[in-house]
Amino acid sequence: METIAKSIWKRLPLSSNYAVAYAARDSDVDEIAAYPITPQTTVVEKLSEFIANGELLAEMVHVESEHSAMSASIGASAAGARAFTATSSQGLELMHELLHIASGMRLPIVMSVAARALSAPLSIWGDYSDVMNTRDTSWITIIASSAQEVYDSIVQAYRIAESVMLPVMVAYDGFMMSHTYEPVFVSEKAGLFRDYIPRKGRVVLDTKKPVTMGAVANPDWYYETKYQQVKAMSDAYGLSVEADQTFSKLYGRGYGLVEEYNVDNSELVILTYGGIFGTVKQAVDEMREQGIPVGAARVRLFRPFPLNELRSLLLKSKAVAVLDRSFSNGLPVSGPLAVELKSMMNSYNINVPVYSYIVGLGQRTVTEADISKIASQALSSKVSNESIYWGVRE
Numbered sequence: 001m002e003t004i005a006k007s008i009w010k011r012l013p014l015s016s017n018y019a020v021a022y023a024a025r026d027s028d029v030d031e032i033a034a035y036p037i038t039p040q041t042t043v044v045e046k047l048s049e050f051i052a053n054g055e056l057l058a059e060m061v062h063v064e065s066e067h068s069a070m071s072a073s074i075g076a077s078a079a080g081a082r083a084f085t086a087t088s089s090q091g092l093e094l095m096h097e098l099l100h101i102a103s104g105m106r107l108p109i110v111m112s113v114a115a116r117a118l119s120a121p122l123s124i125w126g127d128y129s130d131v132m133n134t135r136d137t138s139w140i141t142i143i144a145s146s147a148q149e150v151y152d153s154i155v156q157a158y159r160i161a162e163s164v165m166l167p168v169m170v171a172y173d174g175f176m177m178s179h180t181y182e183p184v185f186v187s188e189k190a191g192l193f194r195d196y197i198p199r200k201g202r203v204v205l206d207t208k209k210p211v212t213m214g215a216v217a218n219p220d221w222y223y224e225t226k227y228q229q230v231k232a233m234s235d236a237y238g239l240s241v242e243a244d245q246t247f248s249k250l251y252g253r254g255y256g257l258v259e260e261y262n263v264d265n266s267e268l269v270i271l272t273y274g275g276i277f278g279t280v281k282q283a284v285d286e287m288r289e290q291g292i293p294v295g296a297a298r299v300r301l302f303r304p305f306p307l308n309e310l311r312s313l314l315l316k317s318k319a320v321a322v323l324d325r326s327f328s329n330g331l332p333v334s335g336p337l338a339v340e341l342k343s344m345m346n347s348y349n350i351n352v353p354v355y356s357y358i359v360g361l362g363q364r365t366v367t368e369a370d371i372s373k374i375a376s377q378a379l380s381s382k383v384s385n386e387s388i389y390w391g392v393r394e
Contacts, residue, residue: 007188008187008188008189008192008251009185009186009187009188010185010186010187010188011183011184011185012183012184012186013181013182013183013184014147014151014181014182014183014184014186015042015147015177015178015179015180015181015182016114016144016146016147016150016172016173016177016178016180016182017039017040017041017042017043017046017114017178017179018042018043018046018147019147019148019150019151019154019184019186020043020086020112020150020151020154020170021042021043021044021046021047021050022046022151022184022186022187023150023151023152023153023154023155023186024047024056024084024110024154025047025050025055025056026155026186026187026192026193027082027084027110027154027155027158027193027197028056028082028191028193028194028197029056029058029082029083029084029110030058030059030076030081030082030083031058031059031061031072031073031076031077031081031082031083031084032044032047032051032058032059032060032061032083032084032085033061033063033068033069033070033072033073033076033083033084033085034047034048034060034061034062034063034069034085034086035062035063035064035065035066035068035069035087035091037066037087037088037089037090037091038088038089038116038124038174039088039114039116039124039126039174039175039178039179040086040087040088040091040112040113040114040174040178042178042179043086043112043114044060044086047060047084048060059076059081061076065094066087066090066091066092066094066095067094067095067097067098069085069087069091069095070085070095070098070099070101070102070109070111071098072085073085073102073107073109073111074098074101074102074105074107074109077102077107077108077109077204078105078107078204078205078213079203079204079205080201080202080203080204080205082158082199083107083109083110084109084110084111084112085109085111086111086112086113086114087111087112087113088113088114088115088116088130088174089115089116089117089118089119089124089129089130089174090118090119090130092113092130092131092133092134093118093130093133096133096134096137099134099137099139099167100137100138101214102139102167103137103138103139103166103167103229104138104214104225104226104229105213105214106165106166106229106232107165107167107204108158108161108162108164108165108166108167108168109161109167109168110154110157110158110161110167110168110169110170111139111167111168111169111170112150112154112169112170112171112172113130113131113169113170113171113172114126114171114172114173114174114175114177114178115127115128115129115130115131115171115172115173115174115274115325116129116130116174116175117129117130117361117362117363118130118133123362123363125174125175125362125363126173126174126175126176126177126178126325126360126362126363127174127325127326127360127361127362127363128143128171128273128274128324128325128326128336129325129326129327129361131143131169131171131302131326132326132328132336134169135302135303135336138166138229138230138233139166139167139168139169139303140157140160140161140164140166140167140168140169140233140236140240140301140303140304141168141169141171141301141302141303142156142157142168142169142170142171142240142300142301142302143170143171143172143273143274143299143300143301143302144170144171144172144177144274144300145172145259145273145274145275145277145278145298145300146177146182146275146278147177147181147182147184148182148183148184148185148253149255149300150170150172150177151184151185151186152247152251152253152255153170153255154170155193155196155197155247156240156243156244156247157170158197159196159197159239159243159246159247160236160239160240160243162197162200162202163239163243164232164233164235164236164239165232166229166232166233166236171274172274172275173274173275173276174363175363176275176363177274177275185253196246196247196250233303233304234304236304237301237304237306237307240257240301240304241257244256244257255300256300256309257299257300257301257306257309258297258298258299258300258301258306258309258310258313259277259297259298259300260295260296260297260313261280261281261284261295261296261297262284262285262288262294262295262296263295263296263297263313263316263317264295264316265293266293266294266295266317266318267293267294267318267319267379268293268294268295268317268318268319268320268321268375268378268379269294269295269296269297269313269317269319269320269321270283270284270294270295270296270297270320270321270323270371270374270375271296271297271298271299271313271320271321271322271323271337271341272296272297272298272299272322272323272324272325272337273298273299273300273302273325273337274298274325276323276325276359276360276366277296277298279366279367279368279371280296280298280323280371281296282368283368283369283371283372283375284296286368286372287372287375292375292376292379294375294379295317297313299337302337305340305344307344307348310341310344311344311348311350314341314345314348314350314352315350317352318352318353319352319353319354319355319378319379320341320352320353320354320355321354321355321357321374321375321378322335322337322338322341322354322355322356322357323335323357323359323360323366323371323374324336324337324338324356324357324358324359325358325359325360325361326358326361327358327361333354333356334356334358335356335357335358338354338356339356341354342354353378355377355378357374359374
C-alpha cells in the first residue's frame with residue numbers, strides 16, 4: 001500500500017462528505033444535481049468549489065427540492081451524462097418516487113446518502129431509517145464504514161452501475177462519518193480511474209434516433225421489464241465482487257461484500273453495518289482480552305443481499321446478534337438486517353439463533369460497554385429468538 005500510495009495517492013484529512021466529493025471529482029462526473037440537506041450539504045458545497053476552481057468540468061444543477069434533484073439526474077443520465085447527486089433523510093424520502101423511475105429506466109446514477117433519522121419526531125442525527133426505506137427501489141446499495149471506503153466505493157459504484165445499468169447509492173453514518181475527519185488517500189494522478197471506469201459512449205436520448213422512455217406499459221410488457229430489472233439486480237451481485245476485486249488489484253484496497261473480524265472460534269458473532277463497526281471491533285478486542293469468544297462482521301453490500309458471504313459466515317457461527325440502526329414495525333424480529341438474514345437462513349435451511357437488537361436510533365450513543373452487555377445477554381441463552389430493544393427507557 002505504501003509503495004502504491006507514493007506513486008498515485010495523496011493523503012488528506014477528510015470527512016466522509018468530502019471523501020464523496022473528491023471521489024465524484026476523480027470519477028469525472030458530468031452532472032451534479034444539488035439540493036442541500038443536513039448532514040449532506042458539504043458534499044455538494046465541495047463539488048461546487050471544484051467546479052469553480054476548474055478542477056472539475058461538470059454542470060452543477062441547482063434545484064428546488066430533492067424530488068427535482070433526482071429528476072435532473074434522471075434527465076442527465078438518460079442523455080448519456082455521468083450523473084451524481086447526494087441526499088439524506090427526508091430528502092431521500094421526498095425523491096422516493098423517482099428512485100423507482102431511475103432504476104426502472106435502467107439509469108446508472110450514483111448517489112451518496114449521509115444516513116439520518118426520519119421525522120417525526122424531528123431528528124437531524126444519524127441512523128439508517130432513511131436508507132432502509134429504499135430496500136425495494138432496485139438501487140444497488142453499499143454501506144461504508146470509513147471515509148476511505150466511502151471514497152473507494154463511489155468510484156466502484158460507477159463501474160457497477162455502468163456495467164449492469166442500475167443506479168447505486170453509497171451510504172454512511174450521518175454526522176459520525178459525514179462530519180468527522182480521517183486520513184484518506186485520494187488520487188494524485190489526473191485520470192487515474194479512466195481505465196477502471198471507462199467512458200462507454202452510452203447515449204440513450206438522441207435526437208437523430210428518437211426513442212420513448214418511461215412510457216405506459218400494458219400488463220404483459222410491464223411484467224417483462226420488471227423481470228429484466230430483477231435479473232439485472234441479480235447480475236449486480238457478481239459485478240460488485242468483480243468491481244471490488246479489480247479495484248484491490250489495481251489500487252491496493254479492497255473490502256469484500258461482508259467483512260469479518262475475529263469470527264473463527266467464536267461463540268457469538270455480532271453483525272452490523274456502517275460506522276458503528278469500529279466500536280463493535282473495539283468491544284470485541286476488549287472481550288477477547290477477557291477470554292470471551294466473540295467475533296464481529298459487517299454487511300457492506302446490502303442490495304443485492306450478499307447471500308453467499310453471509311451463508312459462509314453463518315455456517316461457522318454458533319449464534320448471531322444483529323445490531324440494526326433502523327426498525328421494521330409490526331414484526332417480531334424487527335431489525336431490517338435481522339429480517340433479511342432470517343429470511344435467507346430459511347431459504348438455506350440454516351438453524352442458528354439470531355438475536356435482533358435495535359441500537360443507536362437518532363444517533364443515541366452506543367458504547368463498547370453496551371455492546372459487551374449485548375454479547376453477554378446473547379451468550380447467556382436467556383433471551384428468546386425475537387427482537388430485543390437495547391436501552392429503551394421504560
